[in-house]
Amino acid sequence: MSLLDSFKDPHLCQAVLERIHAELHGELRFMEVCGTHTVSIFRSGVRSLLPENVVHLSGPGCPVCVTHDSEVALFLELAGKNAIIATFGDLMRVPGPEKRTLKTAQAEGARVRIVYSPFEAIKLAQDNPNDKVVFLGVGFETTAPAIAATLKTAREEGVHNFSVLSFHKLVPPALHALAADPELQVQAFLLPGHVSAIIGVEPYRFLAQQHGIPAVVAGFEPLDILQALHLFVTMRNKGQAEVINAYTRVVADAGNTKAMAMLNEVFMPADALWRGIGLIPGSGLVLRPEYAAHDAMQVFDLTLRDVPQIKGCQCGDVLKGKISPDQCVLFGKACTPAAPVGPCMVSTEGSCAAYFKYRV
Numbered sequence: 001m002s003l004l005d006s007f008k009d010p011h012l013c014q015a016v017l018e019r020i021h022a023e024l025h026g027e028l029r030f031m032e033v034c035g036t037h038t039v040s041i042f043r044s045g046v047r048s049l050l051p052e053n054v055v056h057l058s059g060p061g062c063p064v065c066v067t068h069d070s071e072v073a074l075f076l077e078l079a080g081k082n083a084i085i086a087t088f089g090d091l092m093r094v095p096g097p098e099k100r101t102l103k104t105a106q107a108e109g110a111r112v113r114i115v116y117s118p119f120e121a122i123k124l125a126q127d128n129p130n131d132k133v134v135f136l137g138v139g140f141e142t143t144a145p146a147i148a149a150t151l152k153t154a155r156e157e158g159v160h161n162f163s164v165l166s167f168h169k170l171v172p173p174a175l176h177a178l179a180a181d182p183e184l185q186v187q188a189f190l191l192p193g194h195v196s197a198i199i200g201v202e203p204y205r206f207l208a209q210q211h212g213i214p215a216v217v218a219g220f221e222p223l224d225i226l227q228a229l230h231l232f233v234t235m236r237n238k239g240q241a242e243v244i245n246a247y248t249r250v251v252a253d254a255g256n257t258k259a260m261a262m263l264n265e266v267f268m269p270a271d272a273l274w275r276g277i278g279l280i281p282g283s284g285l286v287l288r289p290e291y292a293a294h295d296a297m298q299v300f301d302l303t304l305r306d307v308p309q310i311k312g313c314q315c316g317d318v319l320k321g322k323i324s325p326d327q328c329v330l331f332g333k334a335c336t337p338a339a340p341v342g343p344c345m346v347s348t349e350g351s352c353a354a355y356f357k358y359r360v
């Protein structure tokens, strides 16, 4: 059996599950904040095997889903300008005001191109020297270093017609907002493996130190997740709250220092809007002044404006863990993956899409 296979081994999973059943007293409300964890918990069947007193809250871990209505509106505004939009494919069907999407805009003639790497967007700019090319930057600490490297390359190579509209978001400030929310009563956080591979473990220490909430960095296989849950149970039984790295086969405690250096060279923290949570201080990334010539906000003189939320969609409450997807009245009726109303049903990493596909 390979190392990876052992993390899917049903006998090992069963053994950990039995220990959770036997050792957990009272309710355990845990939240994951990573789209890959969301999908894994549903797809593997882990959710259906948990004791009834383990409450799984799916938090704001899907980058497309947390992108705020006002930000989506700006993408659409940009598509109406004389520019070529370069984007990852998952943003194409995210609905904005009046249910318009980038796909709609593309069908109406806007020049929207799907790219698989931000560096493709630079090539697009070089191939179209008379046009302005804008890359739509969404995502967490995981994707931001690659976008930063792209911007650095554009600056060094003088690709003046390339810019980035940065709505990147940072996970620790969002965790702080969630931990401090008395309505949610989160008792444990399953921390994202991919983001942690970049930022390391230190930025999460405040969860235990300030909020007394245990947290575990975990991988994405069923055994990874069950072991993390068992660590929560063990910590609770000992009256402890710690931040533990249980994904050491991928995550170094110090994170990826080179990636973080690249990120910090190009971006700096700023307040950011999150769908469902609202404004979180210091939770976004904007371009540093040295990169102003490549900052789409400045190049196109853009301003975020208030826009109406998608009618009937409760993505905001889903992302905050206040309701489960099936508690939205549109779930599975007016809103399905084939005809999504909100972003949580659009993205494959969205809670609503995962719940619809793998619901138990």
Ligand code: SF4
Residues within 6 Å of the ligand: 312, 313, 314, 315, 316, 318, 325, 328, 329, 330, 331, 332, 335, 336, 340, 341, 342, 343, 344, 345, 346, 352
């Ligand atoms: S089911 Fe659809 S409409 Fe309801 S919260 Fe999810 S994405 Fe929004």
